[in-house]
Amino acid sequence: MGGHVTGAAAALADELPGWVTLLRAPNPGPMTLDGTNTWVLRVPGGEYAVVVDPGPADEEHLAAIAAHGPVGFVLITHRHPDHTEGSARLRDLLGGVHVLAADPAHTIGGEPLTDAGEPFGGFGLKIHLLNTPGHTADSVCFLVEHGDERVVLTGDTILGRGTTVVAHPDGHLGDYLTSLELLSTYRGIPALPGHGPALADCGAAAEFYLAHRRARLDQVRQAVAEGATTAPEVVARVYADVDRSLWWAAEWSVRAQLEYLGFASRESGTGVTELEQP
Structure with missing residues (x-):
């Protein structure tokens, strides 16, 4: 990727x-x-x-x-x-x-x-x-x-x-x-x-x-600070200039980055994985 x-x-x-x-x-x-x-x-x-x-x-x-x-x-x-x-x-x-x-x-x-x-x-x-x-x-x-x-x-x-x-x-x-x-x-x-x-x-x-x-990592921190609440939303901000067909792969890295930064995740009532602040 x-x-x-x-x-x-x-x-x-x-x-x-x-x-x-x-x-x-x-x-x-x-x-x-x-x-x-x-x-x-x-x-x-x-x-x-x-x-x-x-x-x-x-x-x-x-x-x-x-x-x-x-x-x-x-x-x-x-x-x-x-x-x-x-x-x-x-x-x-x-x-x-x-x-x-x-x-x-x-x-x-x-x-x-x-x-x-x-x-x-x-x-x-x-x-x-x-x-x-x-x-x-x-x-x-x-x-x-x-x-x-x-x-x-x-x-x-x-x-x-x-x-x-x-x-x-x-x-x-x-x-x-x-x-x-x-x-x-x-x-x-x-x-x-x-x-x-x-x-x-x-x-x-x-x-x-x-x-x-x-x-x-700095870009991911900024994306969350600016309001991104899910991994796909972070991908859309950080990887905006990447072909959308590759966003699924970018999400692997984003999830790894979020975990590294200490952001926990939880399943919302709609089935969407949302971030929780460390």
């Missing part, structure tokens, strides 16, 4: 390490931008690759990923279907490799990703799990190293263009701000997002996102 921001949050990456390949799924749309990015990581001369986010259950896309086999394992950044729907079918195409996610429901054949301490990987890659909840409760990023080159795979926590939604109630704004603060420490390292182009500087993009979120 781009909101008022439609450009990139940082400069685009001029080039990517030679061991990084982008395969973009054919599912473009307002929420997926150009389509879901599947990233294939293989060191030069390496036998096995690592795949990040299989994407949708599109046979041609999954066959294109499988053509880069053999694959050591598949990683998942978060549970949304545009990233995970093709997981089971890709696993079959790859001969039963493990699919590893933070959410046990999307982990196939291995153990869920829980330890953000020791790096894991193999195949010439060192992979660090970064717990980055906020967009969803199970969102993670991956810092991947090969030699002196590093990249951060950000899923939907940072996009290549625009800003992401906080998918309330699964997503949580306080968690998201903490995750952005963590990612802001990875200055000068390219960000490989779940949608859109690669960015040159993960840390700079995270700082941009933090400033954007804080500005949004």
